[in-house]
Amino acid sequence: MSSTTPATPSKFRVAIVGAGLGGLLLALFLQKYSTDIDVDIYESAAKLTELGAGIGVWPRVMEVLKFLGLEDDLKEIGGAHDSTAQSVHYRKADEPKAVDIRVFAPALLTFSRSDLQAVLAKHLHTADKIVYSKRLLAYVEPEAGQLDPIVLQFKDGTTATCDLLVGSDGIRSAARRTMFNNLADAAEIRGDKEQAAKLRTMIEPVWSGQVVYRGLVPVDKLADSAHSKDLQKTLILLGKDRASLPSLSATNVHEANIDPQDIVSYPITRGKTINVAAFVNTPGAEGTTYTKAWVTESTSAEVLEKFSGWDAGVQDLFKAMDKSLSWAVHTVRGLPTYVSGRAVLIGDAAHAMTPHQGSGAGQAIEDGFILATILSHPNVTLSNLFEALKIHDGLRRPFSQGIQRRSQMTGYLYHLHRLGWEHITGEQSAAGDYPREMLGKIGDELESAMGWAINESIMDDREKALKLLEKL
Incomplete structure (x- = not known):
């Protein structure tokens, strides 16, 4: 007669809403460091499918992935043909011939988002716990101080329960909507209508004023092009808007001319494909409401027209891009908290940002790493989950x-709106009519702005979390 060992009792049940990079990394960290936490993942899509084509990973985030033992798998899906870290080449390219600004030493690794997501899912032992086609509508918390389960309500009419809800459901997060409506309702009950109104402004995303054209280009289409020398390079190409427009009202903002601003390109799929993201900006539109569809199809000709007059390599890159999608870049306002009761927001649900630090996905990964460190600690129980989540909020939110904020400021730099460039017209910039030492100032500022991602370690924050957990 065979005998079985009783399963370790669960100390609490975690529901992760959203199987993006942040949600999957959180599940993997919990799998690695905890045997007494049950995890269910609810994904709105019918299968795993990461939106967006490419992702760049800086050393600070790569340290986390190595910590999980994923280094060999990542070498197999690396963006460059030899899967090594790449240099980042910054250039000013709104002139007929691009001008070098600065080259960062090899530090960036690039991947296809879907390839990276597949690697994470492959290592998730409880992949059968991912429940697909489950879009969260709202959740219902128990009364304050009660340990009853949280009830999740899905679009298909079904429900589920958990002890801890992790909202990893993206920029249009239903978890954020419920959390901040609840916080606003509580403020109104206290008689603080001003605070309630402010909290409700945190629910919906806001437009950054930018639209990005994303596309993929097979490298074999660029073999004889002006871009051929840059096929295996990560490029960030800066440019000046062509004209300064007056402030725009919400009614006329979409009728204004949009101006080319910057382009990011880098290899993915072992160097077989170039991921391209070309940003255009509507002056004065930051913080307004975007009334059109967020994602639409566009053509190579449309993008070429917007970047006419730019470097020849840019022109050839866009000519080889058969089609693209235009995305309205949105962000989330600076939230006063990521935590309420036994619910916590991570990733874009908490801090969706512009892409100009190449760190949106990386910050979601860091969220998952620190949150898992906290939840798996032996001092954390169902009864003190809120206190534990406040440790996460105190570390990750600031x-x-x-x-x-740094990404927003870096965007202004990419668009040549800082360091004296605000006094250079678009016509002067395109004609090369500016002091060359101004390029050096940009390079210095970029190195300072990206130093945290290249030189700092997330392990410092992990140690801070562990020390705070000892006091629980």
Whole structure:
């Protein structure tokens, strides 16, 4: 007669809403460090499918992935043909011939988002716990101080329960909507209508004023092009808007001319494909409501027209891009908390940001790493989950919102709106009519702005979390 060992009792049940990079990394960290936490993942899509084509990973985030033992798998899906870290080449390219600004030493690794997501899912032992086609509508919390389960309500009419809800459901997060409506309702009950109104402004995303054209280009279409020398390079190409427009009202903002601003390109799929993201900006539109569809199809001709007059390599890159999708770039306002009761927001649900630090996905990964460190600690129980989540909020919210602001400022730099460039017209910039030492100032500022991602370690924050957990 065979005998079985009783399963370890679960100390609490975690529901992760959203199987993006942040949600999957959180599940993997919990799998690695905890045997007494049950995890269910609810994904709105019918299968795993990461939106967006490419992702760049800086050393700070790569340290986390190596910590999970994923290094060999990542070498197999690396963006460059030899899967090594790449240099980042910054250039000013709104002139007929691009001008070098600065080259960063090899530090960036690039991947296809879907390839990276597949690697994470492959290592998830409880992949059968991912429940697909489950879009969260709202959740219902128990009364304050009660340990009853949280009830999840899905679009298909079904429900589920958990002890801890992790909202990893993206920029249009239903978890954020419920959390901040609840916080606003509580403020109204206290008689603080002003605070309630402010909290409700945190629910919906806001437009950054930018639209990005994303596309993929097979490298064999560029073999004889002006871009051929840059096929295996990560490029960030800066440019000046062509004209300064007056402030725009919400009614006329979409009728204004949009101006080319910057382009990011890098290899993915072992160097077989170039991931391209070309940003255009509507002056004065930051913070307004975007009334059109967020994602639409576009053509190579449309993008070429917007970047006419730019470097020849840019022209050839866009000519080889058969089609693209235009995305309205949205962000989340700086939230006063990521935590309420036994619910916590991570990733874009908490701090969606512009892409100009290449760190949106990386910050989601860091969220998952620190949150798993906290939840798996032996001092954390169902009864003190809220206190534990406040440790996460105290560490991750200031840091991630700092990167959110830094990304915004880096975007202004990419668009040549800082360091004296605001006094250079678009016509002067395109004609090369500016002091060359101004390029050096940009390079210095970029190195300072990206130093945290290249030189700092997330393990410092992990140690801070562990020390705070000892006091629980």
